[in-house]
Amino acid sequence: MTFLRTGQEYRESLRDGREVWYGGKRVEDVTTHPAMRAGIDFQARMYDAQHDPATRDVLTYVRPDGERAATAWLVPRTREDLLLKLAESEYRCWQSFGAFHSRQPNHVAWVIIGQLAYESVFRTHAPEWADNLARYVEHAQRNNLATAASIIEPQGTKARTAKAGDDRSAVMRVVSRDSGGVVIRGAKAVGTAAPMSNDVQIGSIYYPHVRPDEAxxxxxxxxxxxxxxYCREAVAPAAGFRDHPLASIGEELDCLVVYDDVYVPNDRIWALDAPATCDPALFGTTGGGEFWIHLSRSVVKAELMVGLAQLVADTLETGSIPAVQDHINEIxxxxxxxxxxxxxxxxxxxxxxxxxxxxxIPTINAFRAYGLDHYPRMNQLLQQMCGQGLVTRLTEADLAVPQIRADYEQYHQTGQSSVDDKNLLMNLVFDVTSSAYAGRSEIFDNVNGLPAGLLRSLLYYISDRSPHVEKVRGLIGLGVDGPGTGATSATEAWHTGGRTQG
Ligand SMILES: Cc1cc2nc3c(=O)[nH]c(=O)nc-3n(C[C@H](O)[C@H](O)[C@H](O)COP(=O)(O)OP(=O)(O)OC[C@H]3O[C@@H](n4cnc5c(N)ncnc54)[C@H](O)[C@@H]3O)c2cc1C
Structure with a gap:
């Protein structure tokens, strides 16, 4: 048996009457809209890959009851589970040229699985509702869902819990209830990939400012x-694979999501009137898997850049130049x-x-901050290595003209690569380092995944430094036998051979 679905079934699931707006117009069908079609087709290929014998055992797993389900929704209990989830993430990242589809279904699945990892906290603060968390994960496994998340408040003062004062008219909240569910009203700033997702998670992380009916x-x-x-303007121009390899796989649009008296049935709620579940510190704790996936995206992006750097050096025959080798070494x-x-x-x-x-999590934060700190330089090195290559790219339409092709072959052919291959390589490097698509991806990594400075500042609170402190104390005998005794520590005695300084 299987809980999987095909790419076509996934596409069909998005033709459900949803209200999506792009460029001031209501979108009739997200699966055919020029700004959305390619991204949805990419995700559909990912669903098809769950059935492919070559990738099935990475993208799916067999549940204890024998049903095959998506690895995205696997709740990890062993190291092997985590390794499988990592392999799945890396596959998804490589298929999107180094993680440029950053909010794939495995991402928000991790947000929810992370909450399930601390189910008892939800049970403490929302005892009537917490069972629905595991039920939702089961539902998502059975239906192989793509789920978006909308958690962050819009920037308007009235919509910000901390600033709204007593005017809660724009704050996301429950406005009425009946025996079957609640009605919510408000907006969330960003729901990335909402047009291409089945469900959307709604929550808040504004404790202590959030009030019970907002929590x-x-x-x-x-x-x-x-x-x-409401979708932002697309950054991926409709383009063929050889002209814009990255843009050709479409994108995930970031969207403002408005909830205008939306009915939420009881069985879809796993916390209500529970401000403590909106504590950012709890979100930081439940986020272990999500943050790890962010890091795995950084790793794949970095490894893509290593591959591109070497290919550029090979193509331009610059690999023997020490300065170029230094660039490759740094990346x-x-x-x-x-x-x-x-x-x-x-x-x-x-x-x-x-x-x-x-x-x-502290290890993840440390490495993610390191990755972000160095990213702009690595991007610059890769651009630099290409020289004129990034601005002497041609389209397939250009190369189809015999005279243009002949001139290009005459003046641009290198010893190591055909003009088609050189052009394709430079088109990809341009897409991943210099395009609007690259810029949006950098914003995603640096803002949604949190900036390096913030990641580092969190370390102060979440990294346990006490073992190191105790080690140093022991090493020099700080506080041995209490303050001011002048007692000699074992280490001091070892180093001084028992001699005391006079
Ligand atoms: C591309 C993209 C995709 C996103 N996708 C989603 C999504 O799918 N779902 C979702 O819920 N959210 C999403 N977000 C929202 C994202 O999580 C927030 O933008 C981010 O957490 C920053 O919050 P903010 O925008 O409200 O910043 P603001 O509060 O408006 O602050 C602006 C800037 O000021 C600085 N700043 C503010 N407060 C602090 C502080 N305490 N410490 C240090 N610096 C601070 C930061 O540089 C911050 O970016 C997305 C954002 C982007 C850019």
């Missing part, structure tokens, strides 16, 4: 009446360190009190 977690279908999705060092961080966070993974294995 809930739930997940509902995107075609629920009253949901309006390689960056990628190797990031890869090491992924493994280190895995080695320090720990079971939560509710039996889910989550990678080590």
């Amino acid at each position: 809930f977690w739930c997940c509902i279908p995107l075609n629920t009446p009253g949901i309006r999705v 390689t060092q960056w990628a190797l360190i990031l890869r090491g961080g992924l493994g280190a966070a895995l080695d320090r993974a720990a079971l939560t009190p509710d039996g889910v294995l989550l990678p080590h």
Whole structure:
């Protein structure tokens, strides 16, 4: 048996009457809209790959009851589970040329699985609702769902819980209730990939400012009446593979999501009137898997850049120049360190009190901050290595003209590569380093995934430095026998051979 679905079934699931707006017009069908079609087709190929014998055992797993389900929704309890989820993430990242589809279904699945990892906290603060968390994960496994998340408040003062004062008219909240569910009203700033998702998770992380009727977690279908999705302008021009390899696989649009008196049935709610479940510190704790996936995206992006750098050097025959080798070495060092961080966070993974294995968050934060700190330089090095190559690219239409092709072959052919291959390589490097698509991806990594400075500042609170402090104390005998005794520590005695300084 299987809980899987085909790409075509996934496409059909998005033709559900949802209210999506693009460029001031209501979108009739997201699967055929020029700004959305290619991204949805990419995700459909990913669903098809779940059936392909070559990728099936990475993208899917067999549940204890014998049903095959998507790895995205696997709740990890062992190291092998985490390794499978990592392999799945890396596959998804490579298929999108180094993680440029950053909000694939495995991402928000991790947000929800992370909450399940701390189910007992939800049970403490929302005892009537917490069972629905596991039920939702089961539902998502059975239906192989693509789920978006909308958690962050819009920037308008009235919509910000901390600033709204007593005017809660724009704050996301429950406005009425009946025995079957609640009605919510408000908006969430960004729901990435909402047009190409089945469901959307709604929640808040504004404790202590959030009030009880503003404090809930739930997940509902995107075609629920009253949901309006406003898409940003697309950054991926409609293009063929050889002209813009990255843009040709479409994109995930970021969207403002408005909830205009939306009915949420009881069984889709796993916290209500529960401000403590909106504590950002809790979100930081439940986020272990999600943050690890962010790091795995950084690793694949870095390794893509290593591959591109070497190919550029080979194509332009610059690989013997020491300065060029230095550039490749710098990008390689960056990628190797990031890869090491992924493994280190895995080695320090720990079971939560509710039996889910989550990678080590302080390690993830440290490496993600390192990755972000160095990204602009690596991008610049790769651009630099291409020289004129990034601005002497041609389209397939150009190369179809015999005279243009002949001139290009005459003046641009290198010893190591055909003009078609050189052009394709430079088109990809342009897409991933210099296009609007690359810019949006950098914003995603740096803002949605949190900026390096913020990741580092969190370390102060979440990294346990006490073992190191104790080690140093022991090493020099700080506080031995209490303050001011002048007692000699064992280490001091070892180093001085028992002599005391006079
Ligand atoms: C491409 C993209 C995709 C996104 N996708 C989603 C999504 O799918 N779902 C979702 O819920 N959200 C999403 N977001 C929202 C994202 O999580 C927030 O933008 C991010 O958390 C920053 O919050 P903000 O935009 O409200 O920043 P603001 O509060 O408006 O602050 C603006 C900037 O000021 C600085 N700043 C503010 N407060 C602090 C502080 N305490 N410490 C340090 N610096 C601070 C930061 O530089 C911050 O970026 C997305 C954002 C982007 C850019």
